[in-house]
Amino acid sequence: MEDKLSVSQLSKILGIPETTTRRYLNNFEEYFRWEQIGRGNKYHPDSVEILQRIATLYDSDRETAEIKKILADEYAFVTEEIETPTTEPPAYDIPGQLEEYQKKQEEFNKQLIEKLHEQQEYIKQLLDNHEKEIKATQELHAPNKKHNEYFDRIMVEHRVTKRLEKEAIKLWNEKPEHEKIKKVGWFRKEEDRDKRNLFMKEYIDEHFEEYLKEELEI
Numbered sequence: 001m002e003d004k005l006s007v008s009q010l011s012k013i014l015g016i017p018e019t020t021t022r023r024y025l026n027n028f029e030e031y032f033r034w035e036q037i038g039r040g041n042k043y044h045p046d047s048v049e050i051l052q053r054i055a056t057l058y059d060s061d062r063e064t065a066e067i068k069k070i071l072a073d074e075y076a077f078v079t080e081e082i083e084t085p086t087t088e089p090p091a092y093d094i095p096g097q098l099e100e101y102q103k104k105q106e107e108f109n110k111q112l113i114e115k116l117h118e119q120q121e122y123i124k125q126l127l128d129n130h131e132k133e134i135k136a137t138q139e140l141h142a143p144n145k146k147h148n149e150y151f152d153r154i155m156v157e158h159r160v161t162k163r164l165e166k167e168a169i170k171l172w173n174e175k176p177e178h179e180k181i182k183k184v185g186w187f188r189k190e191e192d193r194d195k196r197n198l199f200m201k202e203y204i205d206e207h208f209e210e211y212l213k214e215e216l217e218i
Contacts, residue, residue, distance in 0.1 A: 003045070004034070004035065004037065004042030004043060004044060004045075005042060005043050005044075005045060005047065005048070006040055006041075006042055006043075007021055007022050007025065007040070007041070007043075010025075010043060010047060010048060010051060013048055014048065014051055014052060014055065016051070016055060020055075021051065024051055024054050024055070025041075025043070025047075025051075027064060028050070028054060028067070028068065028071060031050050031071050031075050032044070032047050032050065033046070033047070034047075050071070050075055053071070053074070053075075054067060054071070057070060104185070107185075111184075156212065156215050156216060157212065159215065160208060160211045160212050160215055161204065161208070163211060164203065164204040164207055164208065164211060165200060165204065167203070167207075168199065168200040168203040168204060169200065171199075171203065172196055172199055172200065180192060180195070180196065182195075
């Protein structure tokens with residue numbers, strides 16, 4: 001396998017400032033083959049020729065859109081299949097980009113609708129729980145010993161739960177980033193909320209009895 005090149009190595013080979021090299025790579029990313037190694041991206045050696053061509057076209061006062069059309073004719077290619085998985089996306093020609101973009105947009109719209117639905121369900125659940133708490137509190141206003149004891153138990157459990165939630169969130173935030181973040185698509189990352197919620201639930205379940213006894217002093 002040919003050695004991959006970092007942005008700084010490409011910059012030195014071409015004699016182009018690293019910021020300019022990085023801008024070319026970002027603006028014309030569909031023409032480069034790369035994979036993420038460690039914290040940075042490594043590019044295929046054929047990137048040198050493409051970057052040199054881009055620099056030459058800019059030197060001749062060509063606009064970005066015009067340069068993309070020229071590169072589409074000169075550098076349409078398909079990447080070789082490899083046995084081990086990488087973050088390197090398959091190369092494709094310009095006509096295929098529109099279809100790929102539409103697929104990405106449809107997937108994004110689908111995810112957005114799902115997130116909105118989840119948010120609506122979460123708000124509904126909060127309102128339902130709040131309404132139940134109000135009813136329970138109203139029922140406890142009657143001045144009898146049984147209701148007072150029931151109210152006290154609810155408040156103790158509430159305090160214990162809130163305490164455990166704060167501790168769980170603190171422990172979650174202290175975790176390494178790779179344990180909290182999930183990859184969405186090729187380039188975007190976000191917090192894994194399902195994993196976070198599961199972590200908090202398991203932490204609360206594991207320590208609830210212990211903390212409740214401590215709160216009740218038994």
